[in-house]
Amino acid sequence: MFNLSAIRSEFPALAREHAGRPLVFFDAPGGTQVTRRCLDYMVEYLTRHNANTHGAFITAQESDALIEAAHEAAADLLNAERKEEIVFGQNMTSLTFALSRSIGRTLRDGDEIILTRLDHDANFSPWQLMAEERGVCVRVVDIRPEDCTLVIEDFARYLNARTRLVAVGYVSNAVGTINPIRQIANMAHDVGALVFVDAVAAAPHLPIDVRDLGADFLACSTYKFWGPHQGILYGRYELLDRLPAYKVRPADNRPPRKFETGTQSHENQAGLLGVIEYLEWLATQADIAPESNANLRSPRAAALHRAMRAIQTYETELIGYLIERVTTIPGVRFFGIRERARMTERVPTVAIRYKDEHPRATAERLAQHGICVWDGNYYAINLTERLGVEASGGMVRIGLTHYNTREEIDRLLDVLEA
Ligand SMILES: Cc1ncc(COP(=O)(O)O)c(C=O)c1O
Structure with a gap:
């Protein structure tokens, strides 16, 4: 229903390798990779x-x-x-x-x-x-x-x-x-x-x-x-x-x-x-019901909404998988909505801490395996202060977008657990 290999081939940066394996871009909330059409x-x-x-x-x-x-x-x-x-x-x-x-x-x-x-x-x-x-x-x-x-x-x-x-x-x-x-x-x-x-x-x-x-x-x-x-x-x-x-x-x-x-x-x-x-193209690839919002201003607006709904549907699955797996790793502290039934109340941006490891150390460990994640407060400083984690390095942020895959999530989980 979501043609991932066709989608991934639209992003030239996804071909980038590190230490013999494709880089895993879980840094999307800091900035995503760019479509070929944009370039x-x-x-x-x-x-x-x-x-x-x-x-x-x-x-x-x-x-x-x-x-x-x-x-x-x-x-x-x-x-x-x-x-x-x-x-x-x-x-x-x-x-x-x-x-x-x-x-x-x-x-x-x-x-x-x-x-x-x-x-x-x-x-x-x-x-x-x-x-x-x-x-x-x-x-x-x-x-x-x-x-x-x-x-x-x-x-x-x-x-x-x-x-x-x-x-x-x-x-x-x-x-x-x-x-x-x-x-x-x-x-x-x-x-x-x-x-x-x-x-x-x-x-x-x-x-x-x-x-x-x-x-x-x-x-x-x-x-x-x-x-x-x-x-x-x-x-x-x-x-x-x-x-x-x-x-x-x-x-x-x-x-x-x-x-x-x-x-x-x-x-x-x-x-x-x-x-x-790119999004108009994605709308033609997605197996998703036609747009029912009659107030959209143009056929292109309807196509863009359809593309984004297809992205949302795919990501809801992906996030359910990530959260279910990551929260079962001993020593992971998870921040945010985690119940399977509430996945539509969130997007695939996940913040965790691992045991007593400093978030930068966790991010560095993942980086050595070619997995890009952010650590710190990402300027949501009122939140990290409120959660009591600002002084100790904030959180590790695993941020997905629709070109990410379950296999990439498995790579992250393997390193986290190791
Ligand atoms: C939620 C949110 N608001 C605002 C900003 C700032 O955006 P910009 O870099 O375009 O100023 C960011 C950047 O990370 C963000 O994630």
């Missing part, structure tokens, strides 16, 4: 069409067209209402810092915002620094340490008529929890607060529909889903239109350009088109 699009752009924008000549006009096409493609991926709701930028962190400053200009002393302890620091510090500057009160939603889920009741406790913004991650980059964004957005909207969703760790694993989620803003990064290093920010058009932007005077004053500072990475936008083409 092709980037090379094609830089060899044939490379230019700045709005010129009278052919390559400048081709660059303009590419930029429009990339915005349209990202709008399909996220099911935005229109392509002008898509802002490209250096990465999620930079886009969030910029947006937080713009939103901050509209806030006053006594206003409140809500953040969470589960989030990557890129969805924490930009808001907290803005709040300090603007005299805004920050409330922080806690987690349940036993399964690393958000304490949803905290949102109800903290939301009130002064709440202006809720910034929450869709998926934890450290422990893989999927948060109930629709529910949180409904609660926030009931008091008139805006909702910013960090979807960086969600985009590689789930279909995303900003309208269905109720996101006013949503950010992701293409290097986490098989593309180049680039951030994408979605914002509802009327909000982007209304918000002040930090921009130079000659730059266009309308969304999205007013937020796209300087010259963008056109080659990365080209790379995104390659990723989109």
